[in-house]
Amino acid sequence: MSSLGTVWQIAFREIKERGRSRAFLLTTIFTLLLVVGLVVVPGLIGGDTAEYKIGVIGEGNEEIVTSAELLGNASDEPDADPSVSLSTERFEDRRAAETALEAGDIDAVLVDAEEVVVESVGGFGESAVLSLLQQGAASVELKTIVSESGDAAADVIEVMTSDPLETSTLSGQEAGDESRGAVAYAGLLLLYMAVLIYGTWILSGVTEEKTNRVVEVLLSSIRPWQLLAGKIAGIGVLGIAQFAGTIAIAIVALQVTGTFELPTLNAAAVANLILWFILGFLLFAVMFGAAGSLVSRMEDAQNVAFPMTLTAVAGFFVSIAALSDPDGVTAVIGTFVPFTAPFVVPVRASLEAIPFWQYSASTVITAAAIVGLVFVAGRIYAGGLLRFGGRVKVREAWRSAGE
Amino acid sequence: MAQDVVALEELHGTGWYLRRYFHSSGPPHLSSAVVLQLTRLHKRYGDVVALAGCTFGVGRGRMLGFLGPNGAGKTTAMRAIFGLVTPDAGNVTWDGQPITSDLKRRFGYMPEQRGLYPKMKTQDQLAYLGRLRGMGAKESGASADRWLERFGLAERRTDPVEALSHGNQQRVQLAAALVHDPDLLVLDEPFSGLDPIAAETMSDILREQAAAGKAVVFSSHQLDLVEDLCEEVAIINDGVIVVEGNVRQLKDAAPIRHLELEVDGEVSDLLDTLEGVLQVRSDGDRRQTVIVSAESDVRRFLSQAQEVGRLRHFSYTTPSLSDLFREAVR
Numbered sequence: 209m210s211s212l213g214t215v216w217q218i219a220f221r222e223i224k225e226r227g228r229s230r231a232f233l234l235t236t237i238f239t240l241l242l243v244v245g246l247v248v249v250p251g252l253i254g255g256d257t258a259e260y261k262i263g264v265i266g267e268g269n270e271e272i273v274t275s276a277e278l279l280g281n282a283s284d285e286p287d288a289d290p291s292v293s294l295s296t297e298r299f300e301d302r303r304a305a306e307t308a309l310e311a312g313d314i315d316a317v318l319v320d321a322e323e324v325v326v327e328s329v330g331g332f333g334e335s336a337v338l339s340l341l342q343q344g345a346a347s348v349e350l351k352t353i354v355s356e357s358g359d360a361a362a363d364v365i366e367v368m369t370s371d372p373l374e375t376s377t378l379s380g381q382e383a384g385d386e387s388r389g390a391v392a393y394a395g396l397l398l399l400y401m402a403v404l405i406y407g408t409w410i411l412s413g414v415t416e417e418k419t420n421r422v423v424e425v426l427l428s429s430i431r432p433w434q435l436l437a438g439k440i441a442g443i444g445v446l447g448i449a450q451f452a453g454t455i456a457i458a459i460v461a462l463q464v465t466g467t468f469e470l471p472t473l474n475a476a477a478v479a480n481l482i483l484w485f486i487l488g489f490l491l492f493a494v495m496f497g498a499a500g501s502l503v504s505r506m507e508d509a510q511n512v513a514f515p516m517t518l519t520a521v522a523g524f525f526v527s528i529a530a531l532s533d534p535d536g537v538t539a540v541i542g543t544f545v546p547f548t549a550p551f552v553v554p555v556r557a558s559l560e561a562i563p564f565w566q567y568s569a570s571t572v573i574t575a576a577a578i579v580g581l582v583f584v585a586g587r588i589y590a591g592g593l594l595r596f597g598g599r600v601k602v603r604e605a606w607r608s609a610g611e
Numbered sequence: 612m613a614q615d616v617v618a619l620e621e622l623h624g625t626g627w628y629l630r631r632y633f634h635s636s637g638p639p640h641l642s643s644a645v646v647l648q649l650t651r652l653h654k655r656y657g658d659v660v661a662l663a664g665c666t667f668g669v670g671r672g673r674m675l676g677f678l679g680p681n682g683a684g685k686t687t688a689m690r691a692i693f694g695l696v697t698p699d700a701g702n703v704t705w706d707g708q709p710i711t712s713d714l715k716r717r718f719g720y721m722p723e724q725r726g727l728y729p730k731m732k733t734q735d736q737l738a739y740l741g742r743l744r745g746m747g748a749k750e751s752g753a754s755a756d757r758w759l760e761r762f763g764l765a766e767r768r769t770d771p772v773e774a775l776s777h778g779n780q781q782r783v784q785l786a787a788a789l790v791h792d793p794d795l796l797v798l799d800e801p802f803s804g805l806d807p808i809a810a811e812t813m814s815d816i817l818r819e820q821a822a823a824g825k826a827v828v829f830s831s832h833q834l835d836l837v838e839d840l841c842e843e844v845a846i847i848n849d850g851v852i853v854v855e856g857n858v859r860q861l862k863d864a865a866p867i868r869h870l871e872l873e874v875d876g877e878v879s880d881l882l883d884t885l886e887g888v889l890q891v892r893s894d895g896d897r898r899q900t901v902i903v904s905a906e907s908d909v910r911r912f913l914s915q916a917q918e919v920g921r922l923r924h925f926s927y928t929t930p931s932l933s934d935l936f937r938e939a940v941r
Contacts, residue, residue: 217742225731421726425787428693428720429744431712594695596724608656608697 214430218438222413223446232446239454247461259293260337263305263314268321270296275351276344282366292340316341321348392558393531395481396551398451399488400524406447406489407496407516413439414500414589415509423593432590433582440493448489480557487574488550492516494578498585501592502600512599523551534561543570546577644670647692647795647826652701654687654850661687662698663850669843671794674817674827676837676858679847680940685830686723688847689797692828693720705795716744719793723800723830725784729773733783734759736772737790744791751790758786762812778809785813789820796820798829802836814840838932848940862929865938869928870901870909876920885912898924 226232262273273294280292297314299305305317309327315337317325324341414436417423426435499512526548530539534556542552543562549570556562584606591605645668654662662684669675679685690696692703693715703710728736734755741751759765762782767775772783781804788796796817802810810833817840821827831837837844838858846854854861867889872878878899882888887904894900903909909927916922930938 214743217739221739225728229730420729421722421724422728423726424690424695424722424724425720425726425740426743427695428718428722429716429740594690 211431211434214434215438215441218430218435219442219445222439222442226409226413226443227446232450236450236453239450240457243454243458244461247458248465257289257291257293258336259295260315260340261313262294262296262337262341263299263308263317264296265299265302265305265317266320269318271348272318272321272341272344274344275347276340279343279347280340294340321345389531389559391477391481392555395485395554395558396524396527396531398455399485399550399554400520402447402451402485402489403492403520404517406443407492407520408513409443409447410440410493411496411500411509411513412506413443414497415503415506418501418504418593418596419506421596427593432593433586435593436494436497436586436589440490440497444489444493477558481554483571484550484554484557487571487578490578491546491550491574491581492520494581494585495519498588498592501589502602502605504596504598508599519547520551523548527551527555530555531559534559540566544573546574549574644673646671646706647828648704648707649688649691650701650704652688652691652698652703654684654691654696654698660850661696662691662701664701665847665850665852666701667845667852667855669826669828671826672821672824673843674821674829674841676841676844677828677830677847678832678834678837678844678936679830683847683940684850685847686799687850689720689799689828689830692795692797693718716791717793718795718797719788719791721784721788721796721798721801723803725780727772727780727783727787730771732769733764733772733775734768737783737786740787741790744793746791754790754792755786758790759783762786777804778806781805781809782812785816789816794825796825796827796829798827800831801829802831802833810836834931834933834936844932846936846939854935854939858932861935862932865930865935866905867902867930867934868905868907868909869926869930869934870903871898871924871926871928872901872916872922873898873924874916874920874922878916878919881912881915881919884915885909 262269264270264273273296277290277292277294280294281290284291297308299308299317302317302319305314306325308314309317309325315326318341319325324338324345326338329338417426417435423435495516496513499516500509502512503509523542526538526542529536530542530552533539539552539556539561542548543556543566553562553567553570553574557567588602588605591608592600595605595608648668650666652662652665654660665684665688667675667677677685677689687696691698692710694710694712705714708714731739734752737755737758738748738751741754742748746754756765756768759768762779762785764775764779764782767779772780775783785798785801788798798817801813801817805813814836817827817829842857842859844854844856844858844861845852874897882891882899882901885901885903885907887907888901889904890902892900913922913925916925
C-alpha cells in the first residue's frame with residue numbers, strides 16, 4: 209500500500225470513529241442549536257424597541273420628545289420595528305414628577321423645555337434617554353434658527369442624520385464596502401475558533417494514542433509522519449465539515465429570519481478567506497500534533513498547548529490592530545510572521561489594504577513555514593511518541609528521533 | 612567442601628562455562644537458517660546503557676525465547692527490530708536486507724504495554740490494523756473474524772475493546788499482531804497476566820505459528836514455560852547477549868548436575884567421598900540437594916549410598932533453564 213494510502217486509512221478511521229462518538233455528536237448538535245438560537249430568538253422577541261416614558265412639566269416639551277423619537281429611529285429599516293418609542297406623562301409639579309422618577313415609573317423629566325432630570329448619570333438606560341432628549345432639544349433649537357415658520361423639524365433631522373460628504377478612498381473601495389470590515393472580522397473570528405477547537409482535538413487525539421499505548425502498535429507498522437498527517441487530515445475534514453455545516457445553518461437561519469442582512473461576497477474574497485483558513489489551520493495543526501506527542505496524559509496536555517494558544521491569541525490581537533489600521537507597522541510586520549499571517553493577511557486583504565507583493569510573499573512564507581514545521585514537528589512527534597511517562601522535553605524528543 | 616562452594620561462587624556472575632562452550636564457535640545449527648538478525652546493537656539513553664553490542668538471530672520456523680532480568684534491554688532490542696528505537700550503532704536485517712517500512716508490514720508486534728483503541732469496536736480495530744499493513748478491506752475483515760472466532764470472541768466482535776475482560780483484551784492484542792499473517796512475530800511478555808488456560812492457548816498459537824514457518828521471538832520471565840516451548844533461547848544481561856543457543860545443548864554443556872537423594876541413614880560422610888561436590892543443601896530431614904560437577908562419578912556414589920540405607924528418592928538431572936538463567940545473569 210502506498211504511503212498516501214496509509215494516510216487515508218488513518219484519516220478515514222479518525223473521521224469514522226470520531227464522527228460517531230457521542231462527544232462529537234453532542235457538540236455538533238449543541239453548536240447548531242446555539243447558532244440557530246442566537247439567530248432566531250432575537251427575531252421572535254419582535255425587535256428590541258426601547259421604550260421610555262418621559263415626565264413633562266410646563267410647556268414646549270412635546271416637540272422635543274417627538275424630535276428625539278424621530279432621531280432615534282432615523283436609521284431604522286423601513287418596515288422594521290422602531291428602535292425607540294417615547295411616551296409622555298404630564299405632571300402638575302416638579303415634586304410629583306421626581307417621586308415618579310424615583311419610583312421608576314418614568315425615565316426622565318423635562319421641565320419647561322429647559323431642564324432635564326434623570327435619576328443618575330452613568331447607567332446605560334439613563335445615558336441613552338438623556339442623549340436622545342439632548343439631541344431632540346438641539347434639533348428643536350436648530351429648527352427655530354433655520355426657520356421661524358412652517359414644520360422644518362423633519363428636514364433638520366434628515367440633514368442631521370445624513371452623510372452630506374461623498375466618501376472616496378485611496379484603496380479604491382466604493383461607498384457601501386464598509387461590510388468588508390465585518391466580513392474580515394467574521395473570518396478572523398472563525399479561524400481563531402477553528403484553530404483553538406480543532407487544534408485541541410488534534411492535541412488530545414495524539415496524546416490519547418500515547419495514553420492507551422496504541423501508538424506502539426501503530427508505529428510498528430507505519431511511519432510517524434503518516435500517523436500525524438492522517439490525524440490532521442481526518443480531524444481537519446471532520447472539523448471543517450462541522451464548521452461549514454454550522455456556518456451554512458447560520459446563513460440559512462439569517463436569510464429566513466432576516467435578522468441581519470448578509471453582505472454580498474465576491475469569489476475572490478471567498479477564495480482569500482478559504483486559502484488563509486487552510487494555511488492557518490495546517491500551521492497550527494502541525495504544532496498541536498507535535499505538542500500532543502510530548503505528553504502521555506490528558507492532564508499534561510493543557511500545559512503543552514499553552515504556547516500555541518498564546519500564539520493564536522497574539523495573532524488574533526495583531527489582526528484586530530490590523531482591522532483598525534490595515535497599513536500600520538503592526539499589520540505589516542504581522543504579515544511577514546508566519547504565525548500571525550493567517551490572522552492578519554485575510555483581514556488586510558478583505559479591506560483591500562495589502563499590496564500584491566506583500567500578499568504573495570506572505571503566502572509563500574507561510575507555506576514554507578508549514579513545510580518546515582512539518583519536518584521539525586514531525587521529528588519531535590516521532591521522537592516524543594514512544595517516550596512514555598512524564599512530559600518529554602522538545603530537545604530530547606528532537607534528539608531521540610535523530611537518524 | 613567449603614573450598615568447592617567458593618569455587619562455585621567464583622563461577623557465578625561470569626557464566627563462563629556457557630560462553631566458553633558456545634561463543635568459541637557459535638551454534639552451528641543456527642547460523643544457516645537465520646532470517647532475522649540483530650548485529651552489535653548499541654543504544655544509550657543519557658547515562659543509561661540499554662544495549663551494548665546485542666547480537667542474536669532467529670530462523671524461519673523457529674521460536675526463540677528471549678530472556679533477561681528487568682532492565683537488561685529486551686524491550687529496547689525488540690523495539691529496534693521495528694525501528695521504534697533507532698540504535699546508536701549496529702543494524703537489524705531480514706534475509707540480509709535492512710528493515711524497510713514495506714518489510715515492517717510483514718512483521719507482527721505485541722508490545723509489553725498493551726495498546727488498542729478502547730472505544731473502537733473489536734472487529735473494526737483488527738480489520739483496521741490489517742489494512743494499515745496493506746491488506747484489502749475484505750481480506751482484513753475476514754482475517755479479523757477468523758481470529759475472533761479462534762479466540763471464542765466471535766459474539767463480541769462489535770463490542771468496544773474496553774468492554775472486554777483483561778484476558779480477552781490480551782487475546783485481541785495477540786490477534787492484532789497476527790491479523791495480517793506476518794512472517795515474523797515479536798511478542799514482548801505475551802504470557803504476563805494470563806491464567807494457565809489462556810497461557811496454554813497462547814503456547815498453542817505460538818507453536819502453530821512456528822510450525823507454519825514463521826520466525827517467532829518472545830520475551831518472558833516464566834522460564835518453565837519457555838523451557839517447555841522453545842528449542843532456542845537467548846539471554847540478555849546489561850545490554851549484551853550472554854547466552855544463546857539450543858536449550859538442550861546448553862543444559863548438557865553445563866558443567867554441573869543436580870543430584871537429589873533421600874536415604875534412610877546418614878549420608879554426609881558418604882558425600883565427603885564424592886568428588887566434585889559444589890554445594891549441599893538439606894531440605895527437611897533427610898532429603899539432600901547436591902550440586903555436583905558434571906564429571907563426578909555419580910554411579911559409584913549411588914551404589915555406595917544404597918549400602919548405607921534404603922534409597923527413597925534419587926534424581927540426577929541437568930540444571931533447569933532457571934538455573935542456567937540465574938547463572939548467566941548473576
